[in-house]
Amino acid sequence: MSILKTASAALVGICLAASAQAADITIRLAHLNPEDPFASHSGAMSAVFKSLVESNSNGRIEVQLFPNGQLGKDNEVIEQVRSGLVESVISSSGGMAQHYPMVGVFDIPFAFPNIGVASKVIDEDSSFGKKFVADLEGATGLEVLGLLDSGGFFAFTSGKAPIKSVADMEGQRIRTMTLPTHEAMITSLGGQPTPLPWAEVYTALQTGVADGQMNPVPIIAFAKFDEVQKYLSITNHLITPYIWTMNADFMASLSEEDQYLVNWAADVATDAGRSMSRVIEASDKGLPALAAKMDVNVVTAEEQAKFAAAAQPAVRALIEEKYGAEGTAMLDAMLASITEENANF
Structure with missing residues (x-):
C-alpha cells in the first residue's frame, strides 16, 4: 500500500x-x-x-x-x-x-422521455x-x-457562453464524471471533456480549468455553481442513477x-x-433560485434532436466496444423498459 x-x-x-x-x-x-x-x-x-x-x-x-x-x-x-x-x-x-463500469448503460443521451418514466425504470x-x-x-x-x-435531468452550465445548439459546444471544456460514456458524449458534440472528481469541480470552474459542467438542477443549486457560472442551459439530455x-x-x-x-x-x-x-426542482431552492442569478435558456425540441443525433451513436458504439455483448444486452433491456413504462402512461 x-x-x-x-x-x-x-x-x-x-x-x-x-x-x-x-x-x-x-x-x-x-x-x-x-x-x-x-x-x-x-x-x-x-x-x-x-x-x-x-x-x-x-x-x-x-x-x-x-x-x-x-x-x-x-x-x-x-x-x-x-x-x-x-x-x-x-x-x-x-x-x-x-x-x-456497466453503469454506463444509463448514459445514452435523451433516452428517457420524462421524469415519470425515469422514476419507474x-x-x-x-x-x-x-x-x-x-x-x-x-x-x-x-x-x-x-x-x-441523481436528482433529475442534467442541464449544462458554462462560464464561457450559453449552450443553445450543438455548435455552442465547440471547444468548451466541460467537466464530466470519470465515465468514458460521458467523455464520448461531450467529444461527439464538439466539446472537450474534462473528467474530475466531485470534490474538485467548484474550484475547476472558479479557476477556468473547466468552462462548464453538467448536473441536475438540485445539484447545481446546492453546489452553488451559480457563484462561478453565468449560463444555465436546460437540455434534459441525461439522467443517471x-x-x-x-x-x-x-x-x-x-x-x-x-x-x-x-x-x-x-x-x-x-x-x-x-x-x-x-x-x-420546483421550489425556490431549485430553478427559480438559479434563474435569479444566472442567464437561463431552454434548448428547443428541434435542437435537442440534433444533440441526440450527434451523441447517441457515439455513446452506443462505446458501450458496445467496451462492454461487449453483455453491455449491449443490458443497454437494450433498459431501452425496452423505457418503451414499456412510457406506454403505460
Missing part, C-alpha cells in the same frame, strides 16, 4: 473512531452531499433512514452519518464499504463506474432495476439498498428481523429522496 493510501486509510479510521459511540450495532452511512434533508436527496434519504432504524430498534441500532464526502471521494468510499471499513454509502454513477423493483441490481451485486459483492435518479449499497457480509451478520428493518427503512428513505428531488 502506498504512503498516500496508508495515510488516507488512517485518516478515515481516526474519523470513524472519533464518532464511535456505544451501541449494539452501528451502521456508518456516507454520501457526497449536504446533510440538510431539504438540500439534497441523499441528505433526505440518510435522515429518514437514521430516524426509522434508530426509533424502530429502540436505539439498539445506531446510524452514524458522514455527509459532504467526509470519508473521501465517491469511489474511495465504495471501496471502504466493499472492504468492510464502512457499512454503507449512497453514491453517484461516476463513483460506482470504477467498481462496476430507475428503481430497484422495476423489471430493469432487478436485472441491473442483480448484475451489480454479482460483480461487486455489494448489496443494493436503493436505486433512484444514484446507487445505495451496503457491505454484504455486514448485512448477512444481522438477524433476520434487523435485515427486514434495514431493507424497509431504506425503501422508505429512497422514496423520500426521490420525492425531495422533485420538491427541490
Whole structure:
C-alpha cells in the first residue's frame, strides 16, 4: 500500500473512531452531499433512514452519518464499504463506474422521455432495476439498498457562453464524471471533456480549468455553481442513477428481523429522496433560485434532436466496444423498459 493510501486509510479510521459511540450495532452511512434533508436527496434519504432504524430498534441500532464526502471521494468510499471499513454509502454513477463500469448503460443521451418514466425504470423493483441490481451485486459483492435518479435531468452550465445548439459546444471544456460514456458524449458534440472528481469541480470552474459542467438542477443549486457560472442551459439530455449499497457480509451478520428493518427503512428513505428531488426542482431552492442569478435558456425540441443525433451513436458504439455483448444486452433491456413504462402512461 502506498504512503498516500496508508495515510488516507488512517485518516478515515481516526474519523470513524472519533464518532464511535456505544451501541449494539452501528451502521456508518456516507454520501457526497449536504446533510440538510431539504438540500439534497441523499441528505433526505440518510435522515429518514437514521430516524426509522434508530426509533424502530429502540436505539439498539445506531446510524452514524458522514455527509459532504467526509470519508473521501465517491469511489474511495465504495471501496471502504466493499472492504468492510464502512457499512454503507449512497453514491453517484461516476463513483460506482470504477467498481462496476456497466453503469454506463444509463448514459445514452435523451433516452428517457420524462421524469415519470425515469422514476419507474430507475428503481430497484422495476423489471430493469432487478436485472441491473442483480448484475451489480454479482460483480461487486455489494448489496443494493436503493436505486433512484441523481436528482433529475442534467442541464449544462458554462462560464464561457450559453449552450443553445450543438455548435455552442465547440471547444468548451466541460467537466464530466470519470465515465468514458460521458467523455464520448461531450467529444461527439464538439466539446472537450474534462473528467474530475466531485470534490474538485467548484474550484475547476472558479479557476477556468473547466468552462462548464453538467448536473441536475438540485445539484447545481446546492453546489452553488451559480457563484462561478453565468449560463444555465436546460437540455434534459441525461439522467443517471444514484446507487445505495451496503457491505454484504455486514448485512448477512444481522438477524433476520434487523435485515427486514434495514431493507424497509431504506425503501422508505429512497422514496423520500426521490420525492425531495422533485420538491427541490420546483421550489425556490431549485430553478427559480438559479434563474435569479444566472442567464437561463431552454434548448428547443428541434435542437435537442440534433444533440441526440450527434451523441447517441457515439455513446452506443462505446458501450458496445467496451462492454461487449453483455453491455449491449443490458443497454437494450433498459431501452425496452423505457418503451414499456412510457406506454403505460
